[in-house]
Amino acid sequence: MKxxxxxxxxxxGLTMLLTGCATTNQANNSRLDLIKKRNELICGVSGKIxxxxxxxxxxxxxxxxxxxxxxxxxxxxxxxxxxxxxxxxAAERFTAIKTGEIDLLSRNTTFTLSRDSSExxxxxxxxxxxxxxxxxxxxxxxxxxNLEDLANKSICVGSGTTTEQNINDAFESAxxxxxxxxxxxxxxxxAGYLQGRCSAMTSDxxxxxAARSGFKDPLDHIILDDVxxxxxxxxxxxxxxxxxxxxxxxVIFALISAEEQGITKSNIYEKxxxxxxxxxxxxxxxxxxxxxxxxxxIGLSNDFVxxxxxxxxxxxxxxxxxxxxxxxVPIPRGLNELYTKGGIHISPPFN
Amino acid sequence: xxxxxxxxxNTLFQKVRKxxxxxxFNTVLSLVILLIISLVFFNIYKWFSLNSSWEVVTTNLxxxxxxSFPTDQQxxxxxxxxxxxxxxxxxxxxxxxxxxxxxxxxxxxITIPLGLYLLYGGFGLSPIMSRQWGGxxxxxxxxxxxxxxxxxxGIILALCRQSSLPLIQKSSSIYIDVMRAxxxxxxxxxxxxxxPLFLPVGIEIDRVWRAIFAFTLFLSAYIAEDLRGGLQSxxxxxxxxxxxxxxxQVQIIRFILxxxxxxxxxxSLTNQAIGLFQNTSxxxxxxxxELLGVGRSILANPEFIGQYIEVYVWLASVYWMxxxxxxxxxxxxxxxxxxxxxxxQKL
Amino acid sequence: MNKHRNIFLQYFIFIVFISLFGILINNLAINLIRTGIGIxxxxxLKPASFALAEYPLPYSASDTxxxxxxxxxxxxxxxxxxxxxxxxxxxxxxGFARTSTHSLIGLIAAGYITIIRQTPLLLQLxxxxxxxxxxxxxxxxxxxxNIFKVSNQGIELYGLSFSSEFSALLFGLSIFTSAYIAEVIRGGIxxxxxxxxxxFRSLGLSEIKGLISIIIPxxxxxxxxxLTSQYLNLAKNSTLAIAVGYSDIYSINDTIINQTGRAIECxxxxxxxxxxxxxxxxxxMEIVNKIIVSSKKYN
Numbered sequence: 001m002k003x004x005x006x007x008x009x010x011x012x013g014l015t016m017l018l019t020g021c022a023t024t025n026q027a028n029n030s031r032l033d034l035i036k037k038r039n040e041l042i043c044g045v046s047g048k049i050x051x052x053x054x055x056x057x058x059x060x061x062x063x064x065x066x067x068x069x070x071x072x073x074x075x076x077x078x079x080x081x082x083x084x085x086x087x088x089x090a091a092e093r094f095t096a097i098k099t100g101e102i103d104l105l106s107r108n109t110t111f112t113l114s115r116d117s118s119e120x121x122x123x124x125x126x127x128x129x130x131x132x133x134x135x136x137x138x139x140x141x142x143x144x145x146n147l148e149d150l151a152n153k154s155i156c157v158g159s160g161t162t163t164e165q166n167i168n169d170a171f172e173s174a175x176x177x178x179x180x181x182x183x184x185x186x187x188x189x190x191a192g193y194l195q196g197r198c199s200a201m202t203s204d205x206x207x208x209x210a211a212r213s214g215f216k217d218p219l220d221h222i223i224l225d226d227v228x229x230x231x232x233x234x235x236x237x238x239x240x241x242x243x244x245x246x247x248x249x250x251v252i253f254a255l256i257s258a259e260e261q262g263i264t265k266s267n268i269y270e271k272x273x274x275x276x277x278x279x280x281x282x283x284x285x286x287x288x289x290x291x292x293x294x295x296x297x298i299g300l301s302n303d304f305v306x307x308x309x310x311x312x313x314x315x316x317x318x319x320x321x322x323x324x325x326x327x328x329v330p331i332p333r334g335l336n337e338l339y340t341k342g343g344i345h346i347s348p349p350f351n
Numbered sequence: 352x353x354x355x356x357x358x359x360x361n362t363l364f365q366k367v368r369k370x371x372x373x374x375x376f377n378t379v380l381s382l383v384i385l386l387i388i389s390l391v392f393f394n395i396y397k398w399f400s401l402n403s404s405w406e407v408v409t410t411n412l413x414x415x416x417x418x419s420f421p422t423d424q425q426x427x428x429x430x431x432x433x434x435x436x437x438x439x440x441x442x443x444x445x446x447x448x449x450x451x452x453x454x455x456x457x458x459x460x461i462t463i464p465l466g467l468y469l470l471y472g473g474f475g476l477s478p479i480m481s482r483q484w485g486g487x488x489x490x491x492x493x494x495x496x497x498x499x500x501x502x503x504x505g506i507i508l509a510l511c512r513q514s515s516l517p518l519i520q521k522s523s524s525i526y527i528d529v530m531r532a533x534x535x536x537x538x539x540x541x542x543x544x545x546x547p548l549f550l551p552v553g554i555e556i557d558r559v560w561r562a563i564f565a566f567t568l569f570l571s572a573y574i575a576e577d578l579r580g581g582l583q584s585x586x587x588x589x590x591x592x593x594x595x596x597x598x599x600q601v602q603i604i605r606f607i608l609x610x611x612x613x614x615x616x617x618x619s620l621t622n623q624a625i626g627l628f629q630n631t632s633x634x635x636x637x638x639x640x641e642l643l644g645v646g647r648s649i650l651a652n653p654e655f656i657g658q659y660i661e662v663y664v665w666l667a668s669v670y671w672m673x674x675x676x677x678x679x680x681x682x683x684x685x686x687x688x689x690x691x692x693x694x695x696q697k698l
Numbered sequence: 699m700n701k702h703r704n705i706f707l708q709y710f711i712f713i714v715f716i717s718l719f720g721i722l723i724n725n726l727a728i729n730l731i732r733t734g735i736g737i738x739x740x741x742x743l744k745p746a747s748f749a750l751a752e753y754p755l756p757y758s759a760s761d762t763x764x765x766x767x768x769x770x771x772x773x774x775x776x777x778x779x780x781x782x783x784x785x786x787x788x789x790x791x792x793g794f795a796r797t798s799t800h801s802l803i804g805l806i807a808a809g810y811i812t813i814i815r816q817t818p819l820l821l822q823l824x825x826x827x828x829x830x831x832x833x834x835x836x837x838x839x840x841x842x843x844n845i846f847k848v849s850n851q852g853i854e855l856y857g858l859s860f861s862s863e864f865s866a867l868l869f870g871l872s873i874f875t876s877a878y879i880a881e882v883i884r885g886g887i888x889x890x891x892x893x894x895x896x897x898f899r900s901l902g903l904s905e906i907k908g909l910i911s912i913i914i915p916x917x918x919x920x921x922x923x924x925l926t927s928q929y930l931n932l933a934k935n936s937t938l939a940i941a942v943g944y945s946d947i948y949s950i951n952d953t954i955i956n957q958t959g960r961a962i963e964c965x966x967x968x969x970x971x972x973x974x975x976x977x978x979x980x981x982x983m984e985i986v987n988k989i990i991v992s993s994k995k996y997n
Binding site for chain 2: 047048049050051054055056057058059060061084085086087088089092095096099100101184185186187190191194210211213214215216328329
């Protein structure tokens with residue numbers, strides 16, 4: 001029995017040691033330091049949304065969400081290629097952040113109160129990278145024109161998303177009955193709609209447009225004017241990690257601010273030279289990290305803006321590349337223009 | 352065998368007549384069935400030649416095979432898969448030289464570290480993280496490693512269940528029964544979303560290995576159950592005589608119980624392996640880009656939206672091919688084993 | 699001495715496992731506190747705020763999560779139960795066909811079994827749904843006025859209507875399981891000695907009558923255990939409903955996890971419900987087995 005007791009106490013001691021180590025290890029360590037130490041950013045994306053993140057034939061990921069990840073990697077590590085994309089389903093994305101499986105999420109995620117709050121999903125959202133709204137797409141020949149026409153019809157929707165809640169709210173407030181047909185991802189929603197399982201499909205309007213651009217006869221489908229909800233899509237990280245949250249916030253603002261100032265991927269080094277040669281260009285010098293030491297205040301290098309813009313370009317360039325007129329999924333910029341051009345993107349000052 | 356002359360055609364003709372058209376009922380039945388078969392084939396042919404476009408398959412072949420593995424390094428998984436295929440063919444159709452047969456097992460074993468080395472890199476090859484594995488490579492990898500890890504665990508569980516120590520016997524049978532009662536997808540879900548919560552902070556296991564771990568947890572319970580039958584069918588007299596020969600417990604387990612139980616359970620074990628290969632497709636629901644996952648990702652590319660029929664047909668044929676190869680290999684293995692069994696019974 | 703050593707060994711192993719388990723639980727607790735997830739079930743009583751396409755009992759989005767889960771559970775039960783009957787029926791047919799003396803039928807049955815068994819169920823389900831049902835587009839496959847209608851909206855039978863999601867899942871599951879049941883049936887039939895066949899033939903009974911009254915009763919004891927495990931597999935496989943958009947217990951769990959982030963609680967609920975399904979199936983098969991055994995005795 002004596003041996004036994006010693007043995008038990010040994011085990012208990014070992015347990016405490018193992019778990020004790022764990023608790024001390026994690027105290028106040030920001031994910032940002034871990035990313036730098038790892039020299040690689042793990043970015044959660046969808047991998048299945050045209051225009052935002054999808055797999056190219058050469059095996060690389062492409063899209064707006066993907067470029068945002070690249071901007072983060074450039075800012076945090078200094079190299080937009082040091083990045084691992086983790087395709088995630090809608091259901092696992094928040095758990096993946098909470099468990100540390102991924103560093104941050106850039107996965108077409110709608111910014112909502114309950115996701116942001118510590119009582120809810122406990123995330124922290126970076127500024128909105130794409131202002132979207134939920135819409136409905138129907139076939140031209142069906143003659144359906146508005147929400148009322150869709151009463152008692154089936155509607156294809158992605159499950160577990162805000163989309164699903166919004167469509168329910170819309171129909172409920174109009175007291176109209178409907179049947180939701182729920183699928184796991186967008187391409188299944190598209191398949192269900194194209195094959196006539198549903199009279200309409202609902203999703204963010206950008207996704208509807210993206211999907212439609214891939215159809216055989218895009219003109220046979222119309223996106224209804226009803227906008228069911230605001231869908232501000234934003235990158236997100238763990239709400240308890242303020243340092244990472246701050247860094248992400250200012251990387252996005254840098255992308256927008258660069259567009260405001262006309263700083264692009266091609267002229268960034270000229271602008272740096274310009275700022276270096278002209279001490280009176282104070283705001284530009286602060287923005288590009290020559291003066292002020294702003295980067296260090298958020299745990300990044302002072303010239304993080306230069307690294308970001310030189311690898312991904314400014315917000316406008318990212319938009320043009322993925323969703324612009326000449327891209328595979330052209331979506332008009334609308335709300336996503338700068339505030340100076342009728343949109344709502346604006347960056348606070350870099351002071 | 353291939354020498355066809357009029358005589359053999361004649362006998363073939365008679366055989367067919369005897370088999371299919373022996374009486375009126377059979378004749379009608381045969382004709383109806385043949386009609387249905389030809390209709391089905393005609394429609395499939397029509398769809399193949401007219402309504403399908405295979406660009407979604409042909410342009411993405413490397414993606415199906417290797418996922419996001421860096422393009423300039425794709426020769427590595429390719430080498431591995433060709434090795435596997437070559438050894439399979441050699442095992443099945445290769446010459447029956449004795450030295451070759453003896454070394455085949457060794458070759459099979461070597462493919463595993465070789466595969467790991469080629470995929471992970473190191474020692475002269477650029478390292479590649481398991482997150483970048485995908486497509487058929489990942490599917491094969493999940494299958495092979497889950498099978499390899501769950502076999503010993505399954506053996507241990509089966510032995511524990513036969514144990515005379517009540518505590519061990521009870522806990523292992525609870526594990527086996529509970530595992531067999533719950534759906535695989537929930538275990539995989541546990542592996543992907545919940546395992547990180549059970550690890551100390553700072554320790555991370557990659558999701559590929561977590562998937563393998565989950566498959567192992569699940570499959571070992573089934574293997575244990577299959578082996579139980581085998582273990583029970585071994586007569587007690589064998590253990591007694593082994594005892595009288597002075598073998599200790601470990602030796603009895605190693606040389607008497609396990610090999611026989613494995614041999615008896617072989618058909619069900621190979622079925623489990625084939626089932627495992629198919630079930631790796633469930634990881635597509637949980638976001639891993641294995642073979643089916645790649646297919647679903649490709650369907651999101653604006654270029655290929657809506658071409659799912661081609662993708663599904665293509666994937667089904669790939670799965671079917673690999674399963675068939677596995678099944679043929681399994682039968683080959685079973686045949687070799689039963690030769691021993693008949694010898695054994697003769698004694 | 700040896701006995702004492704064994705007992706000690708047993709406790710040793712047990713304690714190692716318990717402490718490993720303890721470490722894991724401890725880690726979990728630390729992680730839960732650190733991430734602020736926590737475990738509680740109070741969210742079950744909050745409104746679910748998602749609609750469902752199919753509900754055997756009244757359901758609306760303002761009902762609670764608990765009720766939504768129960769509806770999902772019923773949906774699962776529905777598809778499992780009907781598929782159980784259908785797969786037994788198809789499986790028996792194929793099993794007989796496999797043992798048939800008509801070689802073409804035997805060949806087709808064997809081909810059916812190999813094709814079905816050697817492709818993943820998940821892929822088959824997607825194929826049935828997206829190609830089989832939705833592939834009909836606006837065409838109607840079969841339409842017999844007021845009796846039977848198959849279209850991309852599902853199946854209508856005497857006013858009963860089944861959605862295409864349900865139907866695809868039902869067919870996919872039943873056909874997949876039937877290939878396995880066929881093998882069980884074949885094994886059972888083959889286990890009856892050849893003498894029995896010759897005996898009833900010499901008595902002048904027809905093949906089908908002999909099969910039903912002589913062979914099957916004798917084959918049943920060998921068939922029941924295999925059948926039970928196939929039924930259990932069927933229940934477990936029904937969770938793949940999520941791939942075809944049918945709201946079963948797993949897919950509703952998935953939605954709820956996405957909305958609330960309560961992964962652990964949902965996992966516990968899922969496990970409990972499946973242990974329950976299992977109990978239902980294995981207990982009823984036990985009863986069936988008892989009835990067979992006792993009816994044999996009276997004979």
